[in-house]
Every structure is written in C-alpha cells, then in structure tokens.
Amino acid sequence: MTEARHRRIAGDLRRRIDAGEWLPGDALPSRAELAAELGVHPQTVRLAYVLLRRAGVLEGQERKAVYVAHPPAVRTLTDADAPWPFACEATDSRSCAASEELAARLGVAAGVVLRHETVECLDPGGRSAMLVSSWWRGRRGPHASFAAELGCVELTEEQAHALGLLVDAPAFRVVRTRFDHDGRPLETADLLLPMDRWLVRLAS
Incomplete structure (x- = not known):
C-alpha cells in the first residue's frame, strides 16, 4: 500500500x-x-x-x-554505431540462451548460448542517458557494416530504474546489428533512449 x-x-x-x-x-x-x-x-x-x-x-x-531540476540536455542520435563519448558502466555481463528473436537477428539456432553485456551510458553530469544491451557469439571482433531499425517500447521496471524513470515510460528502441565483410551478423544490440532526452535524426 x-x-x-x-x-x-x-x-x-x-x-x-x-x-x-x-x-x-x-x-x-x-x-x-x-x-x-x-x-x-x-x-x-x-x-x-x-x-x-x-x-x-x-x-x-x-x-x-x-x-x-533543470531539464536534461536533449541529445540527437544520428549514428547508431558511433562510440559513446562519455563515461559508461557495465551493469550485466551474464551469458544467455538465444531467444527466437535474438536467434533470427544473429542467424543462429534458438537456445544457443550467447555472450551478453548491458552498458549504461552516462551524460557529462553523471545521469543515465542510454542503455545498450548487446549479444554475440564467440569472440567479439571488428565489423564492416551495420543496420539499425527504430521503434518504441515501454520500459520494464529494471530498465526504468537504471534510467531513473517511471515504469512504463516510453523510450526509443534502436535495434542495431553489426555484420562482417560477407554480410554475416556478428553482434546485435538494443539501444534504449528515453524520449525526454533524445531526438532521432535520420541521415539523408
């Protein structure tokens, strides 16, 4: 109560x-x-x-x-593959079994054990700006290209807590998949960006 x-x-x-x-x-x-x-x-x-x-x-x-508080700075995402220029903190690095969705994104069988990492990206003031959860198989290596898809989600309790937001707050979800020179997927990631802190500008 x-x-x-x-x-x-x-x-x-x-x-x-x-x-x-x-x-x-x-x-x-x-x-x-x-x-x-x-x-x-x-x-x-x-x-x-x-x-x-x-x-x-x-x-x-x-x-x-x-x-x-004064409103947080609003950032603009133009490149979903650009390195984060400020501090980051890894919050989870547990391996997991590939769900049907992750299996399809990585071109592997469902249930295959994947490496996993969730990173909290902080703004210059130390406030959480974005959560990035990545999954890959084997060694993490360089990539030749990437693709990104934009959508919207409601944050889970754990995600909202990490970002300092209320549960069910809306966020942009960028699904980013990295590929090798032959077009094979190497790694896939979910980028969660609170809508009150981000604009998404598509490249022309």
Whole structure:
C-alpha cells in the first residue's frame, strides 16, 4: 500500500511541476510540510522524493531541501554505431540462451548460448542517458557494416530504474546489428533512449 501511495504522490507532484506550480530551481515543501498537506506519513513523501530524484525531476541530497531540476540536455542520435563519448558502466555481463528473436537477428539456432553485456551510458553530469544491451557469439571482433531499425517500447521496471524513470515510460528502441565483410551478423544490440532526452535524426 505504501509503495503504491508513494508512486501515486510522485506522479501527482510531477504533474504539478509540469503545470508550473514549481519552476526549475524552486524548492519543494519539506517532507513534514507535504506529509501534513497530503495526510500521509513523512516516510511516504521521502520515498516519493527519492523516486523523483532518480527520475531527474528533483535535485537535492537526503535530509536536505529538494529542488525542481533543470531539464536534461536533449541529445540527437544520428549514428547508431558511433562510440559513446562519455563515461559508461557495465551493469550485466551474464551469458544467455538465444531467444527466437535474438536467434533470427544473429542467424543462429534458438537456445544457443550467447555472450551478453548491458552498458549504461552516462551524460557529462553523471545521469543515465542510454542503455545498450548487446549479444554475440564467440569472440567479439571488428565489423564492416551495420543496420539499425527504430521503434518504441515501454520500459520494464529494471530498465526504468537504471534510467531513473517511471515504469512504463516510453523510450526509443534502436535495434542495431553489426555484420562482417560477407554480410554475416556478428553482434546485435538494443539501444534504449528515453524520449525526454533524445531526438532521432535520420541521415539523408
């Protein structure tokens, strides 16, 4: 019940911020003040503030004032194969069995064991900008070309948590597959880009 309530409060606060009740840089009420206004325990407000800090809506440290964050920089994706120019953190490197979809993308049999890595790409301010999950078989080597397909998805709970967003937030999904000189797939990846932080510009 507490979890559902703090998520509901976080959603209400986000709507109030979007409506202009508080502007970037404005301090929000203290936990005690907002708890009294809403008729809830201060701990519930604290959890809502934590959720909004993770989502980049609020800034501020634990037990101190929290402020409306300035919007994150919006980046433009023009090359789905370009190296990320800032810091990255690997968050998962467990091997996995190829699903039907991954098998088709890599031209292998379903169930074949694939190498896997998920990397969180950070912007210069240290905020998560993109998640890249890659799968390949054997050794990871250089590629000669790539293809990319653009779609949209709703983030899972794990993905949303990593990106600091609410569950079911929309994101661009770029499916990138790399090929060798003979056109054989070497590696495939899902690039997840939050829609509030990215524009996608197709090359002419």
